[in-house]
Amino acid sequence: MKNLLIFGVGLIGGSIALKVKKDAIFDRVIGVSRHNGRSLDDFVKKGMLDEIAVNVEEAISTANFIIIATPVAQTKNILKKIYPYLNADCLVTDVGSTKSEVMLDAAESLGDKFDQFIGSHPIAGSEKHGPDAADEKLFEGKNIIITPHSQANKVQLDCLWGFWECMGGIVSSMTPSQHDEIFSTVSHLPHLLAFALVNLINKKNSKDQLLEFAASGFRDFSRIAASSPEVWRDISLANKKAIISDLTLYKKEIDVLVEFIDNSQEGNLNDYLSKASSTRSEWAEDKK
Amino acid sequence: MKNLLIFGVGLIGGSIALKVKKDAIFDRVIGVSRHNGRSLDDFVKKGMLDEIAVNVEEAISTANFIIIATPVAQTKNILKKIYPYLNADCLVTDVGSTKSEVMLDAAESLGDKFDQFIGSHPIAGSEKHGPDAADEKLFEGKNIIITPHSQANKVQLDCLWGFWECMGGIVSSMTPSQHDEIFSTVSHLPHLLAFALVNLINKKNSKDQLLEFAASGFRDFSRIAASSPEVWRDISLANKKAIISDLTLYKKEIDVLVEFIDNSQEGNLNDYLSKASSTRSEWAEDKK
Numbered sequence: 187m188k189n190l191l192i193f194g195v196g197l198i199g200g201s202i203a204l205k206v207k208k209d210a211i212f213d214r215v216i217g218v219s220r221h222n223g224r225s226l227d228d229f230v231k232k233g234m235l236d237e238i239a240v241n242v243e244e245a246i247s248t249a250n251f252i253i254i255a256t257p258v259a260q261t262k263n264i265l266k267k268i269y270p271y272l273n274a275d276c277l278v279t280d281v282g283s284t285k286s287e288v289m290l291d292a293a294e295s296l297g298d299k300f301d302q303f304i305g306s307h308p309i310a311g312s313e314k315h316g317p318d319a320a321d322e323k324l325f326e327g328k329n330i331i332i333t334p335h336s337q338a339n340k341v342q343l344d345c346l347w348g349f350w351e352c353m354g355g356i357v358s359s360m361t362p363s364q365h366d367e368i369f370s371t372v373s374h375l376p377h378l379l380a381f382a383l384v385n386l387i388n389k390k391n392s393k394d395q396l397l398e399f400a401a402s403g404f405r406d407f408s409r410i411a412a413s414s415p416e417v418w419r420d421i422s423l424a425n426k427k428a429i430i431s432d433l434t435l436y437k438k439e440i441d442v443l444v445e446f447i448d449n450s451q452e453g454n455l456n457d458y459l460s461k462a463s464s465t466r467s468e469w470a471e472d473k474k
Numbered sequence: 475m476k477n478l479l480i481f482g483v484g485l486i487g488g489s490i491a492l493k494v495k496k497d498a499i500f501d502r503v504i505g506v507s508r509h510n511g512r513s514l515d516d517f518v519k520k521g522m523l524d525e526i527a528v529n530v531e532e533a534i535s536t537a538n539f540i541i542i543a544t545p546v547a548q549t550k551n552i553l554k555k556i557y558p559y560l561n562a563d564c565l566v567t568d569v570g571s572t573k574s575e576v577m578l579d580a581a582e583s584l585g586d587k588f589d590q591f592i593g594s595h596p597i598a599g600s601e602k603h604g605p606d607a608a609d610e611k612l613f614e615g616k617n618i619i620i621t622p623h624s625q626a627n628k629v630q631l632d633c634l635w636g637f638w639e640c641m642g643g644i645v646s647s648m649t650p651s652q653h654d655e656i657f658s659t660v661s662h663l664p665h666l667l668a669f670a671l672v673n674l675i676n677k678k679n680s681k682d683q684l685l686e687f688a689a690s691g692f693r694d695f696s697r698i699a700a701s702s703p704e705v706w707r708d709i710s711l712a713n714k715k716a717i718i719s720d721l722t723l724y725k726k727e728i729d730v731l732v733e734f735i736d737n738s739q740e741g742n743l744n745d746y747l748s749k750a751s752s753t754r755s756e757w758a759e760d761k762k
Contacts, residue, residue, distance in 0.1 A: 382727040384750035415747035439670035459703035462672035
């Protein structure tokens with residue numbers, strides 16, 4: 187009897203549950219309800235989950251695979267809760283957007299059982315939230331990063347890799363710090379820059395008029411500024427070092443632009459914009 | 475006999491031609507071919523234009539309304555070319571994205587006929603270019619800004635206002651500098667910031683890996699970085715003052731973020747991100 191235990195049945199946890207149930211990858215899929223969160227009973231009725239863990243300790247001790255898909259700030263407490271009941275064959279992973287901090291948390295919380303934890307980050311999401319938005323195809327063709335530590339068990343590593351492939355993902359392995367540097371630049375930085383543009387507008391006296399005339403360029407650029415403040419606060423603090431380094435580099439890019447524009451350096455400005463335009467156009471072609 | 479003369483039959487000029495022809499707003503729609511550009515013969519055959527101006531001087535002297543829809547850098551030369559042949563009843567407008575510079579160019583080039591020029595900026599566009607992408611509905615429900623100067627003829631002002639309403643637009647009038655400040659913030663700034671993010675990535679050794687893992691957040695944020703370098707070079711230089719002021723303000727927003735993140739000011743960071751998230755979410759609701 188193979189049991190999958192999911193902490194946090196939201197968009198990601200719910201999408202995993204749907205796919206696992208559809209392809210019968212585990213015998214039983216068990217969800218852990220949040221204390222103050224929405225009841226998961228409906229999702230048992232709909233067949234997304236086999237049951238809700240009534241006795242969480244027992245559910246942990248009989249689990250073969252545990253996925254922590256709660257907001258990132260809860261991960262450390264859940265790892266501490268898991269530790270005493272975790273059986274030796276059980277693999278534990280998470281789905282958080284930063285990886286260095288969670289690996290440190292796991293080392294601290296799981297102690298001698300740390301080698302049973304391998305971090306995951308599925309690069310899949312949606313502006314929608316919660317289990318109602320869950321989609322069994324959410325991970326199809328999406329990149330999934332796993333961040334094993336040096337003591338990771340080879341069998342469990344293969345198992346995790348295979349699991350994400352079963353979800354439809356394209357799996358890559360890297361160190362937690364490599365992961366955090368990459369996602370600082372391609373995800374965390376653009377999110378923070380979008381929040382910053384909206385707040386620049388918020389602070390202007392002409393705010394209402396500005397928003398009235400904002401059109402499609404603003405719309406796409408700032409879409410991610412509508413993201414959850416709590417999620418992005420936690421990510422920013424969890425990946426502080428890489429993010430501050432990127433924000434500092436970004437200010438230098440602005441300085442370059444200001445210099446070219448202020449001094450009417452037409453040729454340099456054209457080259458600068460052309461390089462970005464080519465890279466972005468080629469990227470879009472490659473991703474087709 | 476009422477003639478409309480269009481310099482630059484691209485996306486904007488072509489879309490105007492289509493709508494004017496469909497609703498028979500003018501008796502004749504005449505296009506001016508670029509010297510080294512694509513021949514417009516096909517568009518006469520398809521009925522988008524009634525004719526190509528063979529003798530441009532004559533076409534100018536018999537025009538009742540002239541629209542300059544070429545790349546902005548050509549506007550001044552076209553105004554100079556128009557001047558000697560412009561008849562006293564003819565209204566001239568443009569469709570450029572910045573307005574202060576074009577008003578100065580018009581004052582200089584048209585001299586005593588300057589009151590026949592009123593600037594326009596239809597806030598409508600597409601990533602597609604050229605007359606093949608033209609769409610008679612391009613202006614439907616879109617904001618159109620007109621920037622009359624103090625000497626503008628009231629009859630001609632009403633005429634221009636009515637013309638853009640016939641195109642389906644929602645017309646507003648403001649001063650050239652108001653226009654340029656607004657569009658610096660809601661359009662020019664996000665474009666330059668998107669170009670800057672792509673160039674930050676271009677300069678990193680890990681560029682290829684970064685682009686490999688860039689996903690939907692990056693995609694939307696940076697879509698406008700694929701825009702034409704020439705167009706954005708010209709806009710940046712034409713609206714230098716407002717853009718540099720906004721880039722400087724934007725660097726201050728980054729400093730605020732760096733401070734909150736570096737000092738782990740969780741509450742301040744949360745407030746900052748929440749304000750932006752609310753504004754962006756409400757904006758999206760309003761624009762529905």
